[in-house]
Amino acid sequence: MKNLLKVTSLSLAALLLASCAGTSEADSEIGTVDANEQHPEFADMSHDELVEAAEEEGEVVVYAFTSRIATVAEEFGAAYPQIDIVAHDISSSEQIERLRSEHDAGAETADVAYVSDAPVVWNELLSDGVLQRYVPERVEDELDDQYKDPLLTNRLSTKVLMYNEEANPDGAPVENLWELTEDKWASKVVMVDPTQRGDYLDLLTEMVLRADEMAAAYEEHFGEPIELDEGNENAGYQYIADLYANDVILLSSTDDVNEAVGATGQEDAPVGFTSYSDRRDNEEEGWALQVANEAAPGPGIIFPAMLGITAEAENQAAARLLIDFMMGDDSENGGPAYEPFYVAGDYPTRNDIVDPEDALPREEFPAWEISPEDSAGLRDDVNDFILTVE
Template sequence: MRTRTRTALAAVPLALALTALTACGAGSPAAEPDTTDWDALTHDELVERAQEEGTVTVYAFTSRIAQVEAAFEAEYPGIDVVASDISSTELITRLASEHAAGSATADVAYVSDAPVVVTELLADGVLVPYVPPRVAGALPEEYRSPLVANRLSTKVLMYNEEAYPDGSPVQNLWALTEPEWAGKVVLVDPNVRGDYLDLATELSLRADEMAAAYEEHTGEALVLDEGVEDAGLQFLADLYANDAVLVDDTDTVNAAVGATGQAAPPVGFTSYSDRRDNEDEGWALQVAAGVAPSPGIAFPAQIGVTADAANPAAARLLADFLMGDDSGTGGPGFEPFYVAGDYPTRTDVEAPADAVSLDELGAWEIDPEASAARRGDVADFLLTVQ
């Protein structure tokens, strides 16, 4: 059984929202340009300005922002954090709409779905970059620009380790298209969630690797169906034809895959870091590391200051806090993300001891611009096979 949701993310570009709403803000007075040299401020000077502002509003794609809020307010008494936990898809649309309308918006955004963030929000001036000078030297260039990222998150294949104590029951993605896994692969509909569309897009971009994995799995060269352009899209078509279960959110994936007491549970694509909730939720989630050609994707969790920030100093102070302190684990600001399955971008922050390394995991790191150029076609293709 498959849940059918026909909302195509790529079919309604943010440019339409910006165009439609521009008139709403046309009569608003232009804001004075911010000429502050933020990089020249000392940390103490930034704190002083932020305390004068007294508040900061953040839109974040993770519920863990509540822990960041509490830690930040403890570190900087007198600065109130107003946090909204919403999906990246909704977050991006809201930021674009509020910017176009000239209405009140967040001061800072913590967001995934880098292909849209970089090519639309950043390109359209909704977000502006800020790399905290304190940590710039410990960040590789790809995590400083075009927006700073404090970690890599994932969408990868997960399984139930209680039911499969000897390791992943899947060693090759193409196995998921076979009768053994019919109706037993769960994922969020890629046309509902941007990070899952990024996953689907990466499968297409890595078509050569997908074709090689097919031949490795079956001993035969892959033959594409008529109208299917590449091996990644063929995999998606075959996966859907094998009754992949499409749902609306990752909690549903996690519960279906991870719930204990199942004799033959499904597998699913979700966030490796969600394994942190195993004890609280009664799950037995584990990551399927080393699956050929890859278990999924790794992508940046990015931080941007809004161009219209009412509290620009506090926004930058919160961005600095999210990057972690000078300790080896990142301290209170990074603690919610210091778990197996989240990969620190700073070279001076150690990986959690129980984490599978990125190399062992084998996840593909996405290229936001390449993904942005391809994902509209992938979204359209998926609508033809659902």
């Protein structure tokens, strides 16, 4: 069989199934369904046996929240030419909607989901078993528990404050997040609308969860304790209100944020919240993005990028093989399979993969690592608050 590589990008409008009822957060506790417990015939397979079974299936379909899935698909196709791979590049928010809709309609298409927006995954996909956990035995001992339960995490991604290093050759122009609420930065802070993108909502939710740190940073910057406006429960909510009052600019995509902040030739560039790993495109795109690593009380968030098998995956063996592949080979950098994610700003979850040479070491990176469960319990409140101040 000649390998078929197909990568598509899907819009939300194309995802809504007519037979689907509206989604809502599950009331039940978060649970995990283990794929090998559901299909024990795969539990003791050797790698060669798994490859043979996957080649008999002949295909694997993956939904992924990153365009880098195209490179993964090319490498997977080269490694396993007898298996057709169909890769859909689709944002996490839209992907969750599609997975939920297809599951409810009994018409699942994907075998593998590569998704972020962990708090929604916790509520929408895990509690009802829409996604199932699969952790390859080969890498299990190299993962901390939090990265293999309730789903497998292959890397940590970010949403952090970035600036234009060409326009600011002496370093970040911001030392404290509260500076962004002052006149100097009016209409000069950009981000994607957090009511439309889950990772940005997670960023603001984390500020509310870290209210004590936000309050301490306020006092450090202004020299006096924070006073909360009526209706603002803590310093995190106050920060959101003040940021919006200072005319934060909301854009439609991270690429737009990257261009606004990072485009070279600017003398008075804005700053913005985006992905640290997007620095990898500086040369190709003509950007000068750099992370404001020392911004107090933290530059932003770190969150998991997760892999799971859909409940009714048609290609069970190929799904397992692809997930194993996306965890990288046994080299210290994960090899060709992991290369798309082996960039500064993405942090491997495998303890035996070292950080890229030009990356700020994880232990020195002060961004907040989110707790998906804590965020899940607060996101709706933060979203509702944003709607009152935007």
